[in-house]
Amino acid sequence: MALTIGKQEKAKTAAGKNIGIDLGTANILVYVEGEGIITNEPSVIAFDYETNEVIATGQMAANMIGKGHHGIKIVSPLNQGVISDIDATKKLIEISLQKVENINIDISLSTLLLCCPSEVTQLERDAFMALGTKLGVKDIFIEQEVKAGAIGSGLDIFSSNGSMMIDIGGGSTDIGVLSLGDIVVSESNRIAGNYFDNEIMNHMQYVHGLLIGKKTAERIKMEIGSLREKIENPRQTYANGRDVVSGLPRKIMVNENEIRNVLATPFESIATMVLKVLQNTPAELSADIIVNGIYISGGGALIDGVDEFLHKRIGMDFYISRRPLTAVVDGTKLLLKNRGSYFVKPTD
Structure with missing residues (x-):
């Protein structure tokens, strides 16, 4: 009985909030008015193949990439800045909002701002609007990430x-x-982060005869990625993968100059x-x-x-x-105040 009362009390305190979301291909960032940035995690979600139940999201799901078995379906619901799996994206946002403690958000009463690339097609823009409808949000608008x-x-x-x-x-x-x-x-x-990772993977395969995964390529980019013309003391890191010829595991060392030429x-x-x-x-x-x-x-x-x-x-x-890394979602804080209108300069 006490549990039911608690639920009723929680329902009474539910309120609409201004919510800004940077739906990135690599990471999802969620800003909630009065709470700040509540989520900054990889845009990855893992499902059970048979029941379609969510097993993990964010960093936990990202750690499964390239390591899953036939019982787990790992989904990156955004591809090249646009929504490729609307149901998985909906789940990802819902779980992100549920992670907040001491706050009960009624998303149907909330204002939702979604950020998208500046040159998306009308079909891709419609997918962002459809996401708001699936979430049950009545007040939704879209702004460009660069703004x-x-x-x-x-x-x-x-x-x-x-x-x-x-x-x-x-x-x-x-x-x-x-x-x-x-x-x-x-x-x-x-041409962005995922493209850079693919270029590193291709380089490793065709130059070193080594097959590496996306996570390894991303790690190499983050550890020794550089665009400087003169590198006096080049950094080094390892690359573990599978040999193209023998099919056996192999480890090599790569340096900063090599990755610079790739990038x-x-x-x-x-x-x-x-x-x-x-x-x-x-x-x-x-x-x-x-x-x-x-x-x-x-x-x-x-x-x-x-x-x-x-x-x-x-x-x-x-x-x-x-x-x-948080510039786009930081910008949603002010855009939510004027709904993106160029007539109104919001005050922080």
């Missing part, structure tokens, strides 16, 4: 002074020029995309960007020397966002 990332990086996009932002995420790289509260010019492509090619494509955006930028905003520089956020901003690499190719000043 939220610029706000989260501390840029004043609501002034007439132009700002430029590069968000290098797991599934997509977004570039935008912002002024007067909205995006003036933008570009997006799928340089995709970053040349990103530099070309930056040049394209700058060429399409109005002259007055170009003048502002020369003074203010260009900011970089996302996991790609953590690769050593990325600002130096882009500076040498483009000739402008580049700065790393103060919190590159």
Whole structure:
């Protein structure tokens, strides 16, 4: 009887909240008004094949990648910045919200902001809206990641002074020029964190004859990934995998210079995309960007020397966002206050 009363009391205290979600290919970040960022975990969920029950989410599920058996289905519900499995994404968000202690959120009364890449198709945008409907949210709106990332990086996009932002995420790289509260010019492509991992995997296979998994490639990128032209004391790390010829386990050492050469090619494509955006930028905003520089956020901003690499190719000043991994979800805090309207400058 006491348990039932407790449930009734909990139901009475349930309230709608402003919720901002950065649905990244690599990580899901959830901001709840009054609570801050409550979730920052890999966008991975594991199901039981027979019952379809959730076994694990986040880091626990990510640890299972490449190691599961036939009874476990491991799903990454977002692919290249867009939703590929709407039911798994719904489960992931619901479980993320349930993890919060001392708070009872009525999601049907909440306002939900979802962030997506700037160049998504209408079909992909509809998938984000359909997700809100599946969650039972009546008040839902969508904003571009590059806009939220610029706000989260501390840029004043609501002034007439132009700002430029590069968000290098797991599934997509977004570039935008912002002024007067909205995006003036933008570009997006799928050359991002997952692409870098695949390039490292291909390099290991074709150069060293070693098959490695995605998690190993990501670890190598994080430990010794660099874009600096001159590396005086190259770092080293190990790569464990399966020999292509013998099929037996094998371990090799790789160094920073080798990985730099692998990463340089995709970053040349990103530099070309930056040049394209700058060429399409109005002259007055170009003048502002020369003074203010260009900011970089996302996991790609953590690769050593990325600002130096882009500076040498483009000739402008580049700065790393103060919190590159959480810049987008930090920006949702202010966008929830004005619902993304460029007329209203929200106050923190």
